Amino acid sequence: MDSCSSNASTKDFFLVGFPALQDFQTPLFFVFLLFYLLILVGNAIIITVVVVDRTLHKPMYFFLVNLSVLDVLFTTTTIPKMLAMFLANAKTISFRGCFLQMYSFHGLAVTEALILVVMAYDRYEAICNPLRYAARMTRRANAALAAGTWITALLIPVPVVLQTSRLAFREATRVRHCFCDHLAVVQAACPDFRADFQNFLGFSIAMMVSVVPLLLVTLSYIHIILSVLKISSKEGRAKAFSTCTSHLLVVGTYYSSIAVAYVSYRADIPVDVHVMSNVVFCILTPLLNPIIYTLRNKEVKSAVRKPKQRPGCFKY
Numbered sequence: 001m002d003s004c005s006s007n008a009s010t011k012d013f014f015l016v017g018f019p020a021l022q023d024f025q026t027p028l029f030f031v032f033l034l035f036y037l038l039i040l041v042g043n044a045i046i047i048t049v050v051v052v053d054r055t056l057h058k059p060m061y062f063f064l065v066n067l068s069v070l071d072v073l074f075t076t077t078t079i080p081k082m083l084a085m086f087l088a089n090a091k092t093i094s095f096r097g098c099f100l101q102m103y104s105f106h107g108l109a110v111t112e113a114l115i116l117v118v119m120a121y122d123r124y125e126a127i128c129n130p131l132r133y134a135a136r137m138t139r140r141a142n143a144a145l146a147a148g149t150w151i152t153a154l155l156i157p158v159p160v161v162l163q164t165s166r167l168a169f170r171e172a173t174r175v176r177h178c179f180c181d182h183l184a185v186v187q188a189a190c191p192d193f194r195a196d197f198q199n200f201l202g203f204s205i206a207m208m209v210s211v212v213p214l215l216l217v218t219l220s221y222i223h224i225i226l227s228v229l230k231i232s233s234k235e236g237r238a239k240a241f242s243t244c245t246s247h248l249l250v251v252g253t254y255y256s257s258i259a260v261a262y263v264s265y266r267a268d269i270p271v272d273v274h275v276m277s278n279v280v281f282c283i284l285t286p287l288l289n290p291i292i293y294t295l296r297n298k299e300v301k302s303a304v305r306k307p308k309q310r311p312g313c314f315k316y
Helices: 019-052 059-088 095-128 139-155 158-165 182-188 193-229 234-266 271-296 298-305
Strands: 012-015 092-094 173-175
Touching (some): 019 298, 059 095, 059 139, 059 271, 092 095, 095 158, 095 182, 095 234, 158 182, 182 193, 193 234, 234 271
Parallel strands (some): 012 173
Antiparallel strands (some): 012 092
8 A cells, every 4th residue: 555645745646537437538528528618608708798798887797707707717627637537548637736726626616606695795786775776886896896706715715725735645646536626635635633624624614605605695685585575566576586587597506516516425425426416516507607697688688699899898
């Protein structure tokens, strides 16, 4: 058995991938390549349409652009390496590369959760405080909200990633995953009290950065629903709700996929199911977000059909 060492900065990790699908590497490559291209094209369309069409220069779509940029970065953190694994059997990843991927993956996942909170807050202000909406959701305020979200989310994983990098690993460390997910790397470390603590700490932080944003989104929509119910006309209520449906679908998709990923780690199920549940979390929301906002949002749908205009800065 390989000896354990905490001085692992020169070691490579071996990504196991899908053990039961080793004979289907080429089909997996083409499936994930298709998903990746759809994610890139779909989110690029959203970004381009919002920037080009001045009628979409509103706070709601400013945050949507942030979400689309985030989805592109989030999938680029993991899918290119997965494609190399499937096509060229490139399953090794350097120690530093593994922990950089881990940090990027979890930092961007937290960013998405917080962006969804900010988008819910925007809908809360628009529906519950319409007369003060323009004064509160100014260009500067929105930039501050977006910047605060990105900075906070990208700082949260730093302590856990640094502590995990100090665990003891064997000379040939096998990570039972397609990428360097925190829990998968901790499970690949030499078993000791530090690894057990990192397992517990990582899961606790993951639950916190998922549950707290979900509670904030839920609280926002409770206020929104109460305000909408006070609108006397049926048309007014329908119009108010219609501005929230796309965001609610995105929130539902995000938290459904993340719940499956969390449960799979705690359930006694095959490793392929563990890996696939996390891969679905990586791909599903970035893939569906552009589709949801293109099909369910009338303003975006209308902007996509318009002739091209000259791009301009956000002014609202």
